[in-house]
Amino acid sequence: MNNKYEVVIGLEVHVELKTATKIFCGCKTTFGGDPNTHVCPICLGLPGVLPVVNEKVVEYGVRTGLAINAKVPNYSKFDRKNYYYPDLTKNFQTSQFDLPICENGYLDIEVDGVVKRIGITRAHMEEDAGKLVHSGKTISSSNSSNVDYNRVGVPLLEIVSEPDIRSSEEAKAYVEALKMILTYIDVSDCKMEEGSIRADANVSIRLIGAKEFGTRTETKNLNSLKALQKAIEYEVERQTEVIEDGGVIEQETRTWDDEQGITLSMRSKADAHDYRYFPEPDLPPIILTDEYIDNIRRLLPELPEARKKRLIEMDSLSVYDANLVIAEKFLADFYDEVRKSIDDPKLIVNYLMGDYYRELVAVGLDFSSSPVSTKDFSELLKLLQEKTISGKIAKEIIPLMVKDGKSPKVIVEEKGLVQISDTGAIEAIIAEVVAANPKAVDDYKNGKGNSIGFLVGQVMKASKGKANPGIVNELLKSVLDK
Amino acid sequence: MSITKKDIIHVADLARLGLNDEETIKYEKELNDVLNFMEKLNELNTDDVEPTSHVLDIHNVFRSDVVEDSLDVEDVLANAPDRDEDYFKVPSIL
Amino acid sequence: MGKIKDIHNQLLNKEISAVELIKEYLANLKVSENKLGTYLAITEEKAIADALAIDKKISNGESIGLLAGIPMGIKDNISTKGIITTCGSKILENYKPVYNATVVNKLYHEGGIILGKCNMDEFAMGSSSENSAYKLVRNPWDIDRVPGGSSGGSAATVGAEEVVFSLGSDTGGSIRQPAGFCGVAGMKPTYGRVSRYGLIAYASSLDQIGPIAKNVEDCAIVHDIISGYDKMDSTSANMPSTKSLDNINRDIKGLRIGVPKEYFGGDEKVLKTLKKALAKFEEMGAIVEETSLPHTEYALPAYYIIASAEASSNLARFDGVRYGARDFDQNDVTDMMSVTRDKFFGKEVKKRIMIGTYALSAGYYDAYYLKALKVRTLLKRDFDEAFKKYDVLITPVAPTLPFKIGENIKDSITMYLGDICTVTINLVGIPGIAIPCGFADGLPVGMQILGKPFSEELLFNVAHRFEQNNDFHLRKPEVK
Numbered sequence A: 001m002n003n004k005y006e007v008v009i010g011l012e013v014h015v016e017l018k019t020a021t022k023i024f025c026g027c028k029t030t031f032g033g034d035p036n037t038h039v040c041p042i043c044l045g046l047p048g049v050l051p052v053v054n055e056k057v058v059e060y061g062v063r064t065g066l067a068i069n070a071k072v073p074n075y076s077k078f079d080r081k082n083y084y085y086p087d088l089t090k091n092f093q094t095s096q097f098d099l100p101i102c103e104n105g106y107l108d109i110e111v112d113g114v115v116k117r118i119g120i121t122r123a124h125m126e127e128d129a130g131k132l133v134h135s136g137k138t139i140s141s142s143n144s145s146n147v148d149y150n151r152v153g154v155p156l157l158e159i160v161s162e163p164d165i166r167s168s169e170e171a172k173a174y175v176e177a178l179k180m181i182l183t184y185i186d187v188s189d190c191k192m193e194e195g196s197i198r199a200d201a202n203v204s205i206r207l208i209g210a211k212e213f214g215t216r217t218e219t220k221n222l223n224s225l226k227a228l229q230k231a232i233e234y235e236v237e238r239q240t241e242v243i244e245d246g247g248v249i250e251q252e253t254r255t256w257d258d259e260q261g262i263t264l265s266m267r268s269k270a271d272a273h274d275y276r277y278f279p280e281p282d283l284p285p286i287i288l289t290d291e292y293i294d295n296i297r298r299l300l301p302e303l304p305e306a307r308k309k310r311l312i313e314m315d316s317l318s319v320y321d322a323n324l325v326i327a328e329k330f331l332a333d334f335y336d337e338v339r340k341s342i343d344d345p346k347l348i349v350n351y352l353m354g355d356y357y358r359e360l361v362a363v364g365l366d367f368s369s370s371p372v373s374t375k376d377f378s379e380l381l382k383l384l385q386e387k388t389i390s391g392k393i394a395k396e397i398i399p400l401m402v403k404d405g406k407s408p409k410v411i412v413e414e415k416g417l418v419q420i421s422d423t424g425a426i427e428a429i430i431a432e433v434v435a436a437n438p439k440a441v442d443d444y445k446n447g448k449g450n451s452i453g454f455l456v457g458q459v460m461k462a463s464k465g466k467a468n469p470g471i472v473n474e475l476l477k478s479v480l481d482k
Numbered sequence B: 001m002s003i004t005k006k007d008i009i010h011v012a013d014l015a016r017l018g019l020n021d022e023e024t025i026k027y028e029k030e031l032n033d034v035l036n037f038m039e040k041l042n043e044l045n046t047d048d049v050e051p052t053s054h055v056l057d058i059h060n061v062f063r064s065d066v067v068e069d070s071l072d073v074e075d076v077l078a079n080a081p082d083r084d085e086d087y088f089k090v091p092s093i094l
Numbered sequence C: 001m002g003k004i005k006d007i008h009n010q011l012l013n014k015e016i017s018a019v020e021l022i023k024e025y026l027a028n029l030k031v032s033e034n035k036l037g038t039y040l041a042i043t044e045e046k047a048i049a050d051a052l053a054i055d056k057k058i059s060n061g062e063s064i065g066l067l068a069g070i071p072m073g074i075k076d077n078i079s080t081k082g083i084i085t086t087c088g089s090k091i092l093e094n095y096k097p098v099y100n101a102t103v104v105n106k107l108y109h110e111g112g113i114i115l116g117k118c119n120m121d122e123f124a125m126g127s128s129s130e131n132s133a134y135k136l137v138r139n140p141w142d143i144d145r146v147p148g149g150s151s152g153g154s155a156a157t158v159g160a161e162e163v164v165f166s167l168g169s170d171t172g173g174s175i176r177q178p179a180g181f182c183g184v185a186g187m188k189p190t191y192g193r194v195s196r197y198g199l200i201a202y203a204s205s206l207d208q209i210g211p212i213a214k215n216v217e218d219c220a221i222v223h224d225i226i227s228g229y230d231k232m233d234s235t236s237a238n239m240p241s242t243k244s245l246d247n248i249n250r251d252i253k254g255l256r257i258g259v260p261k262e263y264f265g266g267d268e269k270v271l272k273t274l275k276k277a278l279a280k281f282e283e284m285g286a287i288v289e290e291t292s293l294p295h296t297e298y299a300l301p302a303y304y305i306i307a308s309a310e311a312s313s314n315l316a317r318f319d320g321v322r323y324g325a326r327d328f329d330q331n332d333v334t335d336m337m338s339v340t341r342d343k344f345f346g347k348e349v350k351k352r353i354m355i356g357t358y359a360l361s362a363g364y365y366d367a368y369y370l371k372a373l374k375v376r377t378l379l380k381r382d383f384d385e386a387f388k389k390y391d392v393l394i395t396p397v398a399p400t401l402p403f404k405i406g407e408n409i410k411d412s413i414t415m416y417l418g419d420i421c422t423v424t425i426n427l428v429g430i431p432g433i434a435i436p437c438g439f440a441d442g443l444p445v446g447m448q449i450l451g452k453p454f455s456e457e458l459l460f461n462v463a464h465r466f467e468q469n470n471d472f473h474l475r476k477p478e479v480k
């Protein structure tokens, strides 16, 4: 990129809330389903129907507001945003205009070790639209479109950032941080592949040092972090080129074409921007008492930042390890549960992120889909701590635990993998090994201390890895030093 | 304020009413009449008056997050002007 | 013409069967409807089947509802499952709802028998029922005159005794003004008193469904049945149904009646009749005093802004995609929507959509819509003040007698001015009942009795007492 310019980015992130039912009716929000099967008179906008607000949506809105450090005003209301599009059933979207459920929040993000605060203007509740399926190959080449209204009325929270983001990396970090928080507070699945979190990016550039913002474009339809980053980078490059060529950026809506890797202008007949917002007459206002808000605050789970801090300060984990553990709420909870019975944080992290994680990746699972319980995982670490098994044996056991969810104790017993700590048995093996390797014994006696390593290895091999390496070391030394 | 032909075309576009020329001219006159009639409100000073969008003093009307039956897909599509299997069918978006 | 309670007893005593009754009403209705244009659909088959079911219940000794076997008409903007519901518009010409409005379920539950869907001004926009896309409704007292609107079909069918009662809807006078023009009783309940679920919205913050009947008692019976909290309507007041019948005979001695002078600027014949009625109230022991609602003259423009703005959004869903008419000659969905809406919406509807869209559009919101909402607050204050001093307010329902068909339709401002006595009541959300208070030139004159929010029981009481002291409700028009 041309380094004369500074990039200014604001993101609008749409998050589908994981309620059981839609925002204004009792239809289920389950993803998928045959076309037009999760539809009732209300979400279909049949003449005469009326909306009733799902209380969970308000609760999740407030919870999110508190988690993103926002103010939750006592008074909030719904408004109608009027525009025509066949994926809407009423040709207006019930949304919030001037009095949203949360205002003035922020998130701290970290890029290349630098922490930066990104302001959040607001978050408001609204309903999702349906899905247009184009019968032709592209939108423009087909004669007709098919409409499925299953997604109409699924509750959304639109979280609008301040134009504080300065690069595609920061944009990615912001969305990741947001995703992490939203999954921690359990208000959304944040599955980008199912569209349950998606972003619109407002991008502009200006000469470094300039006070005024440049004209921005809004790129919609960013359904993955990769698309988000690529679209921003493309837009920055395109705008730079236009300006360098003496052109002017037009304020417009663009869409990201993932296949071509470019943004396209969306200007069409359907693009007259005057939403004619007015207060939704069918929905009375929402008045939230301080008590209600405080109650939700009290029930808020520990958020990722606080958790990270605790792991570093209380468990003495490195920043790197702490970041690994908190990256996923499931993993962080798993860690905390194991930690209750294993008083060795480093050991937990080493096994979680080491042998265990590698095995999960190898078989195509992730932490949350693995059959291994916290109890079994703790048991494994306990066997290690008690030296009932060696690290080598643990490596053998883990795949079996992942394969069929068996407890490590059972596996150890079934396979006879218990570590040999019986000195008599080990002494017998040592005697054999010493007799079979006179040269190594001589080397040791002649001062080549490291040849003991070879002998230990031979003992371990002879014991099929079951001998307790500590005891082997000790006994071997005493035999050789005799 | 007075409404011009351009305003009429813009408003008709926002409201998705494909007016013909004759209608545009007719609405230009009629809307101006009606809006003149509405100008009367400007006689009143309402600077310190709160707007009333709901006459009833009620708030926080919520439903619990409990799944209810959706419609049978045949009922959903019962009145559809055009359908393609279980989808509503519309002309393409150009 | 029977009253609900009389018919109920006749059915219980087996003096008549529901089927006989319904067949008689249907036979009469079909003849009368031909002259008056009161119905957009007649549901003969369903009515007879429903009547049979009632007769079966009676012969089995099962209990029946108070409305069992009672013939009723439902305004065509109220959703009836399986029965075509057009709102008087071509855009819903073949629309058959898949669900019932809450009020329809309540009436069915009490055994009410629907004879058909009442004609109306398209989407309830109009004051003469001349805006129906299908046919005119005529006033049973003079078929050259309008029955009022928009619930013209609902009022005329009761006036002509084609049914015992009907449901109308009232956004700016659409129950009361036609009730006045047709000489029947019509109640516009407090906003939130009767569920709007299933009422095809014109202006959501003003619309209410209400009953129309030949006499106040029947009107009260139906109100008691259709009112009450509905969880499907977020603007429904969390209160039980009214029990108007319990207090309908209470003495009104000492009742304080305010007479707002701003409402008495109309036709001399109307005013003279009203004054006579007020004298009657004094005779009955009420205290009648002149009062003032100073912001009255601002109500009409405020009403037309708010109603049109909400309508422009409410009527956006009629786009030819999911139900209703579609123009099939378009290749692009935007063109399809625009041509469909232009072609199948009537003139008045399009005009109000245009006004409403303009009033909400960027740059004009504050000057029109917000301003109107503020004026609404001022109007509300007027009434709050008046009700500190008075139990009820009495005004004419309309400034004129029923006018000739075609007389006002060309000039919208004149037509709008006819709503001067009724629109404010919707803006402030209070209840109002219209009943006949006399006749002039052989035409009924309507009186409007207004009360505080949720004072329907008192209004029925006052109206009933007045009715008991007169015979206007007993007159029957000779339709010719």
Ligand SMILES: [Zn+2]
Residues within 6 Å of the ligand: A022, A025, A026, A027, A038, A039, A040, A041, A042, A043, A044, A153
């Ligand atoms: Zn639904």
